[in-house]
Amino acid sequence: MKVQVKLFARARELANSDVVEVELPADGTVGQLRAVLTERYAALRPMVRSLLFAVGNEYADDAAVIPPNGEVACFPPVSGG
Amino acid sequence: MKVQVKLFARARELANSDVVEVELPADGTVGQLRAVLTERYAALRPMVRSLLFAVGNEYADDAAVIPPNGEVACFPPVSGG
Amino acid sequence: MIQLTRDEIDYVAMTEAVRTPQAGAVVLFLGTVREMTAGRRTVALDYEGYPEMAESKMRELAEEARRRWPVEKLAIAHRLGRLELGDVSVAIAVSCPHRHQAFDAGRFLIDTLKETVPIWKKENWADGTTEWVHPGT
Amino acid sequence: MIQLTRDEIDYVAMTEAVRTPQAGAVVLFLGTVREMTAGRRTVALDYEGYPEMAESKMRELAEEARRRWPVEKLAIAHRLGRLELGDVSVAIAVSCPHRHQAFDAGRFLIDTLKETVPIWKKENWADGTTEWVHPGT
Numbered sequence: 001m002k003v004q005v006k007l008f009a010r011a012r013e014l015a016n017s018d019v020v021e022v023e024l025p026a027d028g029t030v031g032q033l034r035a036v037l038t039e040r041y042a043a044l045r046p047m048v049r050s051l052l053f054a055v056g057n058e059y060a061d062d063a064a065v066i067p068p069n070g071e072v073a074c075f076p077p078v079s080g081g
Numbered sequence: 082m083k084v085q086v087k088l089f090a091r092a093r094e095l096a097n098s099d100v101v102e103v104e105l106p107a108d109g110t111v112g113q114l115r116a117v118l119t120e121r122y123a124a125l126r127p128m129v130r131s132l133l134f135a136v137g138n139e140y141a142d143d144a145a146v147i148p149p150n151g152e153v154a155c156f157p158p159v160s161g162g
Numbered sequence: 163m164i165q166l167t168r169d170e171i172d173y174v175a176m177t178e179a180v181r182t183p184q185a186g187a188v189v190l191f192l193g194t195v196r197e198m199t200a201g202r203r204t205v206a207l208d209y210e211g212y213p214e215m216a217e218s219k220m221r222e223l224a225e226e227a228r229r230r231w232p233v234e235k236l237a238i239a240h241r242l243g244r245l246e247l248g249d250v251s252v253a254i255a256v257s258c259p260h261r262h263q264a265f266d267a268g269r270f271l272i273d274t275l276k277e278t279v280p281i282w283k284k285e286n287w288a289d290g291t292t293e294w295v296h297p298g299t
Numbered sequence: 300m301i302q303l304t305r306d307e308i309d310y311v312a313m314t315e316a317v318r319t320p321q322a323g324a325v326v327l328f329l330g331t332v333r334e335m336t337a338g339r340r341t342v343a344l345d346y347e348g349y350p351e352m353a354e355s356k357m358r359e360l361a362e363e364a365r366r367r368w369p370v371e372k373l374a375i376a377h378r379l380g381r382l383e384l385g386d387v388s389v390a391i392a393v394s395c396p397h398r399h400q401a402f403d404a405g406r407f408l409i410d411t412l413k414e415t416v417p418i419w420k421k422e423n424w425a426d427g428t429t430e431w432v433h434p435g436t
Contacts, residue, residue, distance in 0.1 A: 265406050
């Protein structure tokens with residue numbers, strides 16, 4: 001399946017894009033998405049373990065399965081306030 | 082010596098006066114003032130132990146000596162805020 | 163900025179006065195006249211103060227807060243006279259580099275103000291009776 | 300009242316909105332842009348957010364605060380975009396019957412917002428360099 005991934009902050013700048021499309025198997029997980037993203041964007045590799053993912057506006061860990069047409073985002077640790 | 086004592090809140094209302102003058106010996110203490118006041122104003126007796134005193138804008142305990150011409154005040158526990 | 167006033171407290175001016183690029187955090191506390199106290203309904207509060215000593219004690223509080231936390235700026239105001247429901251009786255504004263400092267300093271200031279500053283309130287209950295609030299008596 | 304905005308935060312409207320005769324205490328927290336951070340001088344911050352998720356997380360924070368404290372009313376606003384020194388980046392206003400509840404709820408809200416709400420800041424240092432703030436990276 002095709003997954004649109006919104007990128008934010010330094011992840012967006014390093015990938016030089018605010019949204020990327022990646023191909024994942026059906027029932028692909030966040031962990032697979034993490035691997036695919038850092039394979040494609042070498043610049044993201046130094047922060048690979050600290051990248052956070054959200055699916056449907058909720059934080060999702062590597063085991064989480066990405067639903068078809070789910071809203072998916074990837075970003076570094078937050079620093080609002 | 083004559084001492085002017087400012088009264089506040091319920092102490093003022095019970096004594097029906099916002100300032101009273103009492104006669105104390107030279108080197109009279111807050112404890113003596115407490116006794117004189119509650120002797121003169123029967124209405125103050127139920128709250129005699131909880132009355133607070135200030136000399137020169139500082140809290141003063143029963144052992145404190147009242148200086149001539151010192152500013153003296155007597156009031157119940159505070160409840161601002 | 164220490165103030166005893168019979169007028170409405172201008173908490174906006176106080177908050178603006180403590181803002182500074184040296185501080186990352188501002189905490190404002192407002193005490194407001196609450197309608198219900200232990201199940202009884204209030205219609206108004208009368209605040210009385212001993213002005214000279216109250217201002218002196220408020221200045222001491224400010225100095226103590228500055229000794230204990232890296233306070234950039236602070237402002238304390240207390241109102242006297244008749245206050246209606248919802249009115250602001252006391253306002254404390256404090257700015258510090260970091261937020262926990264500002265929260266701790268603000269809480270210290272209001273907690274200690276309530277224990278040491280010679281101001282008293284009288285409840286005007288909805289049943290027409292009045293009652294001085296004198297804790298422990 | 301939850302708001303993400305690129306305009307100046309109207310913390311006065313937020314404070315007025317949480318005042319109520321059911322509350323005896325209002326706590327307002329303002330986060331402001333501080334000039335010095337660990338010895339380095341900032342000239343501006345750029346805040347970026349993931350708006351849908353940020354608003355969702357801010358609503359969750361509000362619900363959690365209401366579960367944990369007797370909150371009467373609360374308001375949370377975060378600004379996005381370019382902020383200059385001293386500007387207000389975040390404002391939290393909360394009212395409760397008693398003051399310690401309002402302090403605890405306010406501190407919880409800002410502490411948890413900083414941990415969970417997807418917003419990021421980029422430092423624009425006085426030396427001309429920029430740097431995303433991503434704790435732990």
